[in-house]
Amino acid sequence: MSIDVNNESGTEVDEQAILDIARYALARMRIHPLSELSVIVVDTDAMEQLHIQWMDLPGPTDVMSFPMDELRPPAKDDEEPPQGLLGDIVLCPEVAKKQGEDAETQHSMDEELQLLTVHGVLHLLGYDHEEPDEKAEMFGLQAAIVDGWRAEHGLTGPSPAPTVS
Numbered sequence: 001m002s003i004d005v006n007n008e009s010g011t012e013v014d015e016q017a018i019l020d021i022a023r024y025a026l027a028r029m030r031i032h033p034l035s036e037l038s039v040i041v042v043d044t045d046a047m048e049q050l051h052i053q054w055m056d057l058p059g060p061t062d063v064m065s066f067p068m069d070e071l072r073p074p075a076k077d078d079e080e081p082p083q084g085l086l087g088d089i090v091l092c093p094e095v096a097k098k099q100g101e102d103a104e105t106q107h108s109m110d111e112e113l114q115l116l117t118v119h120g121v122l123h124l125l126g127y128d129h130e131e132p133d134e135k136a137e138m139f140g141l142q143a144a145i146v147d148g149w150r151a152e153h154g155l156t157g158p159s160p161a162p163t164v165s
Contacts, residue, residue, distance in 0.1 A: 001026055001033050007041040011093040014110040015041075018091070021114045024149045025121040029073045032083040037124070039089045039117065047092040062095040063116040065123035072126050089120030118145050 003022050005015045018039055026035065042050075047060035054064065069084035096116055097109035122138055129135035 001031075002036040003039065004037070005039045005041070008046070009041045009043045009093050011041070011043070013041055013091075013093050013113055017110060017114055018117050020153075021146070021149050022089075022117050022121060024152070025118045025145045026086075028145050028148065029121070029125060030081055031071060031073065031086070031125070032081040034083045035071060035081075035086055036084075037086045037089070037121075039091065039120075041091045041093060041113075044092060044094045047090065047095065050090060060092050060095050062092055062099060062112075063120045063123075064090045065120045066090070067124045067126075070126070071124075086121075086124045089117060089124065091116055091120070114149070115142070115146055118142050118149075 001023050003019055003026075005019050005022075007013055007015055018041075022037060022039060026037065027033075044060040047064070048058075050064055051057050051059065051061045054066075055061075066088040068087040069082075071082055071084050071086055073081070091113055093109055093113060096112040100107045100109050100112035103112075119142055122142060127134070127138040127141065129138045
């Protein structure tokens with residue numbers, strides 16, 4: 001799996017954890033091991049520009065996903081996953097920090113960025129949360145992936161609750 005993490009935000013973030021949880025999520029979703037992903041960490045000004053340009057919404061947001069080859073997890077266990085370019089995930093640590101502080105179960109900026117990385121991966125794979133059934137599926141899968149990764153890394157305490165809506 002080729003995953004690039006580029007921090008252009010000026011904020012110190014745990015880039016290794018972002019890389020690790022992205023790799024874990026893609027493996028868990030059975031994405032081809034030669035697929036490619038880019039994660040870019042930006043400041044609020046850059047995120048606001050992207051949010052306006054692509055969503056026509058004001059202000060910065062926490063995470064945005066830009067799919068490329070529209071890869072999907074294999075439908076069957078014995079199906080070979082396609083190889084390709086997943087796309088880009090853009091994260092904003094300043095928004096993540098505030099969301100972590102404001103969450104029902106307060107957590108760190110880095111924990112929020114880990115959650116948002118998984119959220120972004122799922123969006124790249126075609127998951128969405130516009131409808132209640134889609135939201136239940138996506139957020140359930142997101143929680144299972146984050147919980148699995150945290151358990152594998154010996155992290156204790158409750159996993160961050162979804163803060164993205």
